[in-house]
Amino acid sequence: MLHILLSTYNGERYLSEQIDSILAQTYTEWRLYIRDDGSRDGTKAILKTYAEAHPERIFLDESEPKGLGAMRSFEYLLAHHGEADYF
Numbered sequence: 001m002l003h004i005l006l007s008t009y010n011g012e013r014y015l016s017e018q019i020d021s022i023l024a025q026t027y028t029e030w031r032l033y034i035r036d037d038g039s040r041d042g043t044k045a046i047l048k049t050y051a052e053a054h055p056e057r058i059f060l061d062e063s064e065p066k067g068l069g070a071m072r073s074f075e076y077l078l079a080h081h082g083e084a085d086y087f
Helices: 013-021 041-052 068-078
Strands: 003-009 032-035 057-062
Touching: 003 013, 003 068, 013 032, 013 041, 032 041, 032 068, 041 057, 057 068
Parallel strands: 003 032, 032 057
Antiparallel strands: none
């Protein structure tokens, strides 16, 4: 199983395009784990829409803390969603 880790912050401009690209892949043995780092634009609404539409593939981590920064946000995702063959 492949886990795709996505950390977001105020990324509404390209977020739908990015997630649509992941969903369109021909390889199907994957799960997408997303953590938002405190966005103030429409990012969270976009993420919730995708997570609700694809609950078997897209998992939205809405836990605290926020404002970790990119590196620590990915570390958080790895620590909490790290049971995979590949990332």
